[in-house]
Amino acid sequence: MSGGALVTGLAGCLSGDDDPELDVGRNTVIASMPALWDFTRQIVGEEETLESFDIVPVGEHGHDWNPEPATVEDIDHAGGFVYMRDFAAWQDDAAEQLEADDDIHVIDASEGIEFFDSPAEDNDEHWWMDPVYCQRGVDNIADGIVDMDPDNEAYYRDNAEAFNEELQELHGEMQDVVDRAALDTIVVATHDSFQWWYQQYDIQVESPVGTSPDDSASPDEVEEIEGLMDERGIEHVLYDVGEPAQLAESLAEETDAEILPLTPVETQIDGAPELDTGISMEPDWGYMDHFYEINLPSLETALQAE
Incomplete structure (x- = not known):
């Protein structure tokens, strides 16, 4: 499926802004919920080589929110898409479709993280609530960002390492x-x-x-x-x-x-x-x-x- 087919199914409001003129381009990384947006933001830093947008509107809950058709720029205009498998059906569908587009880097922040059968649900995917496992998620996102912009690898790796140190302190x-x-x-x-x-x-x-x-x-x-x-x-x-x-x-x-x-x-x-x-x-x-x-x-x- 071509990237253009995502326009109606996956358009959403970036960072809660209703302005349809947001400049979403190949230097933009779309994050699929607030925690992943911040992880991505920490990694890309302030050099403005890449920028991170949270697609979940302010005031919406990331777990039960679904993108509305034609809200703003469609996701396939971006250079990267950061998501978590098994978190929301629309994210898995988007990842599958976007992976067919060589121009878009699809980054599964959950890669290599094993879910567990918790007292609340089987295959509990809420790993980002654990600051220790977050460090693996940050590394996964950093790997994807480096693939997008290999010329600035050292900068992104340093940012990821610094944020992971903060996460380890939070764990303590x-x-x-x-x-x-x-x-x-x-x-x-x-x-x-x-x-x-x-x-x-x-x-x-x-x-x-x-x-x-x-x-x-x-x-x-x-x-x-x-x-x-x-x-x-x-x-x-x-x-x-x-x-x-x-x-x-x-x-x-x-x-x-x-x-x-x-x-x-x-x-x-x-x-x-x-x-x-x-x-x-x-x-x-x-x-x-x-x-x-x-x-x-x-x-x-x-x-x-x-």
């Missing part, structure tokens, strides 16, 4: 919170993207919802979570900032718990503004902002590591 801070924690369990009352914390840090993530943003909790599932909270002395209910927080509010009211935010780095705005969490997310927030401004403070409080 996550581990420190767990080491100081009185609890080992959190309750997430929205889309559960956080089971890779179970594998890396032994944080038990309990959710009445599961991993699908469209799932809803049954009365029995809610009752089970309420009993678990009472049994383990859990005083906080967490929610995904990209999802509605009604269930979190209801569960918190029933258990006299406080509500805290978590971010899977899939959106650039708090989706539950009615909650007074003090979050002021910015459209250009990167991975570290999401963790240091939201995830680490919330985990420290919820796990009673203060």
